[in-house]
Amino acid sequence: MANVTIKILAKELGLSTAAISKALHDSHEISESTKQRVLALAKELNYIPNPYASSLRHRKSNTIAVVLPDVTDSFFSEAINGIESIAIEKDFHVLLYLTHERAQREETILKEFKSGRVDGIIMSISSETTNFDCIHDTFSKNMPIVFFDRICEQIDTAKIITNDFESGYLATRHLIEQGCKKITFLSNSDSLLITKNRKEGALKACLENAIEESFLHVKLDCYANEFDSEKIEQLLTSEQKPDGIVCCIEKFTPNVYIVCRKLGLSIPKDIKVLSFSNLNTAIILNPSLTTITQPAFEMGKAAATILIKSIEKKSFILKDETITLPSTLFIRDSTTN
Amino acid sequence: MANVTIKILAKELGLSTAAISKALHDSHEISESTKQRVLALAKELNYIPNPYASSLRHRKSNTIAVVLPDVTDSFFSEAINGIESIAIEKDFHVLLYLTHERAQREETILKEFKSGRVDGIIMSISSETTNFDCIHDTFSKNMPIVFFDRICEQIDTAKIITNDFESGYLATRHLIEQGCKKITFLSNSDSLLITKNRKEGALKACLENAIEESFLHVKLDCYANEFDSEKIEQLLTSEQKPDGIVCCIEKFTPNVYIVCRKLGLSIPKDIKVLSFSNLNTAIILNPSLTTITQPAFEMGKAAATILIKSIEKKSFILKDETITLPSTLFIRDSTTN
Structure with missing residues (x-):
């Protein structure tokens, strides 16, 4: 998109891009009058900070990845609703990745995250996954991961399960x-x-x-x-x-x-x-x-709450804890004469 | 994540970050022997380019947004599968946004895209949406949008519908x-x-x-x-x-x-x-x-194919075309005596 950039603001005002950036971040190095001029022009031209530039500065993308087997399963689609309800509240974006129950696809997806595209991962593993090296490798490189439903016991992190x-x-x-x-x-x-x-x-x-x-x-x-x-x-x-x-x-x-x-x-x-x-x-x-x-919505909500809290604290320390939300038996005609 | 950065490579080799970057991009300004040293260290330390830095350079995030009303509806979840099948093939990432049928939420989501987080949008509008100003505004700022199912007639772009x-x-x-x-x-x-x-x-x-x-x-x-x-x-x-x-x-x-x-x-x-x-x-x-x-999977696939093709061409020109994929009537007991 042809957005208004810091460069354009700098050119218009005859200032350096560094000065514009500092003014926008309310730096003490910039005089009040210059700050006023910069902010006024930024407002006038409808300047919106580039999220990727912002990610580079803050090392935070405000994006989480959700990795799960199947979006057409009613448990997982409800869980997505739960995750999204927290993401929207906390101003986070949700990248969706589907493994379609294939361990190989899951591995390919996880490798992608090493590049820092996301701040954390919510995951429910595929029915094929028996080797956890790739998950372990991702997690050990300080990428926060929270599991829900289909968890990986071997990773010392937060897990949301049902009974x-x-x-x-x-x-x-x-x-x-x-x-x-x-x-x-x-x-x-x-x-x-x-x-x-x-x-x-x-x-x-x-x-x-x-x-x-x-x-x-x-x-x-x-x-x-x-x-x-x-x-x-x-x-x-x-x-x-x-x-x-x-x-x-x-x-x-x-x-x-x-x-x-x-x-x-x-x-x-x-x-x-x-x-x-x-x-x-x-x-x-x-x-x-x-x-x-299963309490699908609540499980998604709990996973997103814990993950985002850990990201916002910048500590990336997820307690090795298991939270159990109970399921309910609904008796209907298919089992009663 | 504490990744190996260009800065670390520069420090290790006693070169400037600019020289490292040029070497990694095979610039003619850098000698062959220096390139060899940089590439060898990058390989050794498992350097992975930061996607956001890369996005800034190329103005391309390889990310598309999917904006739709409801992920628990079987039409939309199947359509997501179709979109994802193309995204994974073309190495694109999918951000999922749910409007829950609310026009206000849809508008808030669209405003977010002005910051350049995504390269394009696939959208099915909410049941409440009657004012298309925000969609028009986003589209007119060169953000490619492809509609599917619930289209916005007023925008001259590609639309995937059924009969x-x-x-x-x-x-x-x-x-x-x-x-x-x-x-x-x-x-x-x-x-x-x-x-x-x-x-x-x-x-x-x-x-x-x-x-x-x-x-x-x-x-x-x-x-x-x-x-x-x-x-x-x-x-x-x-x-x-x-x-x-x-x-x-x-x-x-x-x-x-x-x-x-x-x-x-x-x-x-x-x-x-x-x-x-x-x-x-x-x-x-x-x-x-x-x-x-409805041919949900095929509609999602068609929308993603057209959108990603337009992004990859860098022309951002989407033809004002309507593609109609036919639905099927399945007659069962609820209508036959």
């Missing part, structure tokens, strides 16, 4: 209370901590009821839809056919419903279905979907 | 073919061009079938959910009660379904419902939802 173990336990106990004896846990990862915790919680409920031998963990790739459907159909026509399913992410739900319909299986009569989900259509599905709903 | 008039017509004709005689069009705006076009299309279908007198346009505020429900309930218990509803945005659908259930109205027997929507749960709703589905 995944307890949620997995409550979800599964609910299915058992509704008569289920063969529970399958559908996830998109073997390695994510949230998946492990939810699964451990589910297993605890199965152990308490002595049905742990029929417990199954099936991993789907949520980006290969047809393949997912096939895998679900194989499961539901096998000897291991469950009578209760816990979907670890909401993207699996349409396929589970569609395959059940195709096979003539009634939800909830033949099979009960529960999903971790923030979908606002859960209540009008056929049948309405029992969900574990 | 809204035709879609409104096809949607309504379908309802009429299914026996509807009293059609209500639910929207969140009186002013948006897409709303006007869809409504005009709907009216045309009503006129062709001589049922235009019972055609109603009801405006809801999609952010006041309880208020929306009340308004829908008032409509469905009034003398003007429709037998067919076209939802102009998907956010209205849950409320319509819930109010119908509350009032004991069967969809589709008593009332037929169709929505403009990209929801992947449309097929598993109770009943499955007939939709007009």
Whole structure:
């Protein structure tokens, strides 16, 4: 954009660019009368400081990066709303980066941040990420990182999570209370901590009821839809056919419903279905979907609050703390006869 | 971040910062042997150019802004995926700004761009925006803007739309073919061009079938959910009660379904419902939802392609052109007996 620059102001007033800059920053080296002249002209010409020049001076870009797997998932889009609500209040800009669940893409994105484009990062790791060297490398170079939901345990920083173990336990106990004896846990990862915790919680409920031998963990790739459907159909026509399913992410739900319909299986009569989900259509599905709903907006808000506070303090010291915001079980028709 | 800077390289080698900078840019003013020394040290210390310093030199930030109303709407989140697919290919960064349908917020966001933080803007205007002065002002200062979906007709630039008039017509004709005689069009705006076009299309279908007198346009505020429900309930218990509803945005659908259930109205027997929507749960709703589905991903992709091409050419000349990508009518149970 052809903006009014310090150079133009200097030329107009017959002063050096350094003098203009000092006057604009109210330096004691510049006389009051000169300051008045500079400010008057700056106002008249509608001078706006260049943010990149300003970033160079202050080593602060007022920009944070949000790195997450998928913007079409209702949990993540709500979390973005939470992050943005704080960013706008604190006058920060939000760069959005999507990993699409690919570890390689995540690494490429992180490397970009070494150049100082952003003041900090809010991150939820991909379902593929098992090597944390690149995250560690970025963090160790004094780049503040706050994790939410899919955290990286190995990095000593702030982490915003929900009560995944307890949620997995409550979800599964609910299915058992509704008569289920063969529970399958559908996830998109073997390695994510949230998946492990939810699964451990589910297993605890199965152990308490002595049905742990029929417990199954099936991993789907949520980006290969047809393949997912096939895998679900194989499961539901096998000897291991469950009578209760816990979907670890909401993207699996349409396929589970569609395959059940195709096979003539009634939800909830033949099979009960529960999903971790923030979908606002859960209540009008056929049948309405029992969900574990995460506090997505609040988790995004908490992550942004902590990150921006650390940036504004210029200390870049993020406490190694874990903040847990609880999820809620909403019981609907997909699990109750 | 405590990065290796040109200053550090200069100090190490006993050269001026200007000489280092010239050497790094392969200037003919610097001897080959000095260049070799500079490059070797830069490599050794892992020097990465500061993007903001680079932006100042090149007047290019490799950053685009995406300004839209709502990231939790499936149309917009899919469009972001389309934009991002091009940005990552072209090595551009995406700043995300949400207006939450507020004209005032949109204006504040646009004013921010005068400072040169971004090279261009992709925008879908808020449902409240009726004054285009601020958009015009930003555009007239050589900031490239490409509109998608909710465009601003008055600005002579590239616009990516779908066939809204035709879609409104096809949607309504379908309802009429299914026996509807009293059609209500639910929207969140009186002013948006897409709303006007869809409504005009709907009216045309009503006129062709001589049922235009019972055609109603009801405006809801999609952010006041309880208020929306009340308004829908008032409509469905009034003398003007429709037998067919076209939802102009998907956010209205849950409320319509819930109010119908509350009032004991069967969809589709008593009332037929169709929505403009990209929801992947449309097929598993109770009943499955007939939709007009927009090519969201492709629209985002087209907008980003045109914008980045114009930025890379450095000409900043965007043709005043309108690209129309067609939507698709998916007929499901909510409109068929």
